[in-house]
Amino acid sequence: MPKNSAMSRLSEALVETADGMLRVGIMDEETHRRITARHIPESERAIEIPVPSxxxxxxxxxxxxxxxxxxxxxxxxxxxxxxxxxxxxxxxxxxxxxxxxxxxxxxxxxxx
The missing domain is CATH 1.10.260.40 (lambda repressor-like DNA-binding domains)
Structure with a gap:
């Protein structure tokens, strides 16, 4: 099994676990963001910058x-x-x- 496939499955499992922990309230949003940010593909990351009036x-x-x-x-x-x-x-x-x-x-x- 190629290393990238293993990391991809590992990353998916980590993100899924963190999502569940956030959902049930045993993890706060900031911790969730820090843990999952590096495991989400760059193409799926959304950066929202507020536009001032x-x-x-x-x-x-x-x-x-x-x-x-x-x-x-x-x-x-x-x-x-x-x-x-x-x-x-x-x-x-x-x-x-x-x-x-x-x-x-x-x-x-x-x-x-």
Missing amino acids: GEDIRAMREKANLSQAVFARRLNLTPGYISQLERGVKKPSGPALVLLNLIRKRGIDAIS
Whole structure:
């Protein structure tokens, strides 16, 4: 039997056991996530990154006491794009989305 097949069956059994333990309440969600994350194929992993609204983005910028131009420069974006995000014309994606979520969690100094 090839090693990959054995690991695949072992991983499936581990995930199934962890799922059962979570279901009956003897394992918390964080522990379940840590145990199963490495055993779930990468193609099945879902990463959910919350998308801040235009109002959220404006609030983050104002909390940092920055103009749109300075905020844009800190994020390596254009002031026009920041304006579009704040007005809700566009939704952030890619690296901009990741940076905005980092600012939301840790403040503007997190990207300095």
